[in-house]
Amino acid sequence: MAVDLARMARRWEGLILVLLVGVTVWASLGVDGFANGSNVSFLLLDTTEIALMALTMTLVIVAAEIDLSVASTLGLSCAVLGRLWNAGLPIEAIMPICLLVGAACGAFNGLLVTRLGLPSLAVTIGTFALFRGLAYVMLGDQAVAGLPPAYTSLATASVGPIPLATILVAVLAVVAAVVLHATGLGRSIFALGSNVEAAFFAGVRVKRIKLWLFVASGTMASLASLVYTFRYASARADSGMGLELAVVAAVLLGGVSIFGGRGTLPGVLMAVLLLGAVRNALILADVANEVLNFVTGLLLVASVLAPNLGAVWRRRSSPQVEGKSVT
Amino acid sequence: MDETPVLSLSQVSKAFGAVRAVREVSLQLFPGEVHALAGENGAGKSTLVKILSGVHRPDSGRILLDGEPVEFGGPADAQRAGVAVIYQEPTLFPDLSVMENIFMGRQPRGRLGIDRRAMRASAAELFARLGVHLDPDQPARGLSIADQQLVEIAKALSLQARVLVMDEPTAALSGTEVARLFGVARTLRSQGCALLFISHRLEEIFELCRRVTTLRDGAHVASDLIADITPDDLVRRMVGRELDALFPKQETEAGEVALKVRRLTREGVFTDVSFEVRRGEIVALAGLVGAGRSEVARAVFGIDRWDAGSVEVDGKRLRPASPTAAMAAGLALVPEDRRQQGLVMDLSIERNIGLAGLSALHRGPLISRLAERERARDWAVRLRLKFGRLSDPVNVLSGGNQQKVVLGKWLARRPSVLIVDEPTRGIDVGTKAEVHRLLSELAGGGVAVLMISSELPEVLGMADRVLVMHEGRLVAEIPRADATEESVMAAATGRSAA
Known part of the structure; x- marks a missing residue:
């Protein structure tokens, strides 16, 4: 059974790759303006924040937790940036403060989860509202503009068709993939995501690892907030509203199990690109925004459903029932 | 017939x-x-x-x-x-009562829905037929x-x-x-x-x-x-073959004290437990289920915290409630519940074996896949593990082979003190004998072995000394020569506090 799942996980990533190639080919042929350099560049740039947050979200979900507060953390970090910029601080001083704010948000989540043993779903739904609320308290509904052009242009600059932000994503993606797939920490994350008790009995520092995963998630959200703010040249409290769903969608579509213990980073990155490409192509094809959300939702439901449908189908074909009860 | x-x-x-x-x-x-x-x-x-x-x-x-x-x-x-x-x-169903569990989906019905009185009476009658006393209204939880x-x-x-x-x-x-x-x-x-x-x-x-x-x-x-x-x-x-002796106990010289537990207490669970295990010794911890044996093992290994007392490994005091500290000091625990505590069932054989010794698999900052595989292969061969591929998840293995993976995971760390909790529960006779031989060899090689077991033949066959717990206290220490079913059971049931 689990052999099948492992094999399927690999096949799942294959499927995402096929879909990604398929959508790209279809859009290149059928959608005007998809396949030109500036659009590809925009597509990549537009997925930056989602991709960044998806990296740490992958680690968090593999560890059988979730962080729904990432987009709110991003918003709070933007608000802090705006407030401090208004107060006249140099941007070079503000940026590390923003990263610290993100780390603190993550640590807050992490401490509630590990010290009090609360479920991260509940904790981060709470902080989802809390951090966003705090962002509004700090900045109200004003949009802080007039940010230094050196940074705003850097955020949208490209090397050829590749935006600098994408290079940042690529570097961090390699780091995250190496951590998850080639270090003892990664092994520990898979183990505790799959069976936290057995991991603890094997000497894995469960609480410490989970705490740091939340800190990483928060820090990454504030890093994404810097890209976001400079990209739009404006800091607002409502920045990144709703992005947490896109992030979770990408991670699940990328083949990470919502129950933890299974998933790969390459799969998630392909899913980020897939969702971005679909969205971009539909926008170019003048599809209404409501339909866009519908399609994203459909892909998400399909990604959660498909592996389970496979299992149901297999159970039908060979009656190897896992449960013990006969009633 | x-x-x-x-x-x-x-x-x-x-x-x-x-x-x-x-x-x-x-x-x-x-x-x-x-x-x-x-x-x-x-x-x-x-x-x-x-x-x-x-x-x-x-x-x-x-x-x-x-x-x-x-x-x-x-x-x-x-x-x-x-x-x-x-x-x-x-x-x-843990939140339903005993009788509701019995009649789930077939509850006797009265005019106002379920007839609880009839259900209670039927449940009581069933228990009477079985000759046991259970309260039909008690919740199944607990x-x-x-x-x-x-x-x-x-x-x-x-x-x-x-x-x-x-x-x-x-x-x-x-x-x-x-x-x-x-x-x-x-x-x-x-x-x-x-x-x-x-x-x-x-x-x-x-x-x-x-x-x-x-x-x-x-x-x-x-x-x-x-x-x-x-x-x-x-x-x-x-x-299908002649079995080697089921209890291949080697005689060994007991060496230095490797594990020293002093007046260990965890309130409401166990009280004032003191004992020593020397290198080369197999000490059995016997007692009835619920006497607190596994709880002592868990505390010694740092899974649970203790309220008073101390644990020393090779003369060094352990920091409480830290499995990592216990492992660094040379302790290993093969836990009672293999599927839940011993193994990550979805992970592969090699990853399970590697999990307790990840730092040893690092080459620089990265895990060496080669080292990981070699370590697993080495122990799979030594323990005569029956497996397809090392990358297979452990849940496809039989119970005995799963236990070998748990043993391999810990033995690969070369522990100086090995605690095994019900090491042969639910595994077949052939593998049982292998596990016993392995424990005996480990003791022969200078490892201090503390074995918790509810199987008296195993306790009597393998142990140099038998410690007996009763209701959270250590009530007897019986040398191998004097250990019999009667003497161990008498102590375990609290009939003698010798």
């Missing part, structure tokens, strides 16, 4: 892919008789049970009910035919496993079960609980029920059963009357 069997299997086969789990097995269950099903892990017992209970459909062969061929399309069909299965660990099994048996009775299959019911029970279960089994037998009893404990088979059917590698080896065979005969049928 010219009666018709209630239920019989005739030349039944079942394959899963290329694995032929059961091959042309025949089995006849007579009313008023307890029939044992024996075999090593992986011999096909579980598959056979699942065929009887309608979970699996046989590929070929027939199932006969009262001599008439029947087909079980699913568990519901088997249940209607009067076949009920009691599992090692029943799955009750019932011991033994009591949960009784609830399942009562449920089976309420469904007019004529065939009761008990799949390793005694594995997690204490001595008195086993005795009570056997009482119930005899009552059911005298009421004309046919019972199929599965256990790894030969003495139980010989105590309770009239016939025994032995499986090996999915094939039917023999069906005997218990009266006609000896335990050695049965082991030979199961293993």
Whole structure:
């Protein structure tokens, strides 16, 4: 059974790759303006924040937790940036403060989860509202503009068709993939995501690892907030509203199990690109925004459903029932 | 015995892919008789049970009910035919009461919905038939496993079960609980029920059963009357070869004190526990289930915190409540619950073996896949692990082989103190002997072994000294020469505090 799942996980990533190639080919042929350099560049740039947050979200979900507060953390970090910029601080001083704010948000989540043993779903739904609320308290509904052009242009600059932000994503993606797939920490994350008790009995520092995963998630959200703010040249409290769903969608579509213990980073990155490409192509094809959300939702439901449908189908074909009860 | 069997299997086969789990097995269950099903892990017992209970459909062969061929399309069909299965660990609804569990989906109805009084009376009557005392109103949560099994048996009775299959019911029970279960089994037998009893404990088979059917590698080896065979005969049928001594104890010189536990107390769990284990020694920690043995082991290893006392390994005091500190000091714990605590079932053999020693697999900042695989292969070979590929998840292995993976995971760390909690529970006779030989060799090599076991033959056969716990206290320390079933049981039940 689990052999099948492992094999399927690999096949799942294959499927995402096929879909990604398929959508790209279809859009290149059928959608005007998809396949030109500036659009590809925009597509990549537009997925930056989602991709960044998806990296740490992958680690968090593999560890059988979730962080729904990432987009709110991003918003709070933007608000802090705006407030401090208004107060006249140099941007070079503000940026590390923003990263610290993100780390603190993550640590807050992490401490509630590990010290009090609360479920991260509940904790981060709470902080989802809390951090966003705090962002509004700090900045109200004003949009802080007039940010230094050196940074705003850097955020949208490209090397050829590749935006600098994408290079940042690529570097961090390699780091995250190496951590998850080639270090003892990664092994520990898979183990505790799959069976936290057995991991603890094997000497894995469960609480410490989970705490740091939340800190990483928060820090990454504030890093994404810097890209976001400079990209739009404006800091607002409502920045990144709703992005947490896109992030979770990408991670699940990328083949990470919502129950933890299974998933790969390459799969998630392909899913980020897939969702971005679909969205971009539909926008170019003048599809209404409501339909866009519908399609994203459909892909998400399909990604959660498909592996389970496979299992149901297999159970039908060979009656190897896992449960013990006969009633 | 010219009666018709209630239920019989005739030349039944079942394959899963290329694995032929059961091959042309025949089995006849007579009313008023307890029939044992024996075999090593992986011999096909579980598959056979699942065929009887309608979970699996046989590929070929027939199932006969009262001599008439029947087909079980699913568990519901088997249940209607009067076949009920009691599992090692029943799955009750924890928040419902005992009687609600028994009558789930079939509650007696009165004018105002469920007639709780009628339900209570019926439940009480069922327990009276079984000769046990259980409160029908008690919630299932908090019932011991033994009591949960009784609830399942009562449920089976309420469904007019004529065939009761008990799949390793005694594995997690204490001595008195086993005795009570056997009482119930005899009552059911005298009421004309046919019972199929599965256990790894030969003495139980010989105590309770009239016939025994032995499986090996999915094939039917023999069906005997218990009266006609000896335990050695049965082991030979199961293993298919002469077994090495089951308890290959080597005599070793006890060396330095490796583990020193001083006045360890965890409030409400165990009190004032002091003992030492020397290098080269195997010390058994005996006692009834619930006496606090596993809890002491957990605290020593840092899983739980302790309230008072100290633990020293090789003269160094351990920081409390830190498995990592315990491991760094040279402790290893093979826990009681293999599937939940010992292994990450979805992960591969190599990753499980590597998990307790990740730092040793690092080359620079990265894990070396090669080192990881080599470490796993090395221990798989040494422990004679039967496996397909090292990248297979451990949940495809049999229980005995899973236990070898847990052992390999810890032995790869070269511990100076090894604590094993029920090291051979639920594993087959052949692997049991291997585990015993391994423990003996480890002690011979200078490891201090602390072995918690509920199996007295194992305790008596393997230990240099026996420590006995009773209700959270260490009540006796018995040297090998004086350890007998009587002396250990007397201490374990609190009858002597010598």
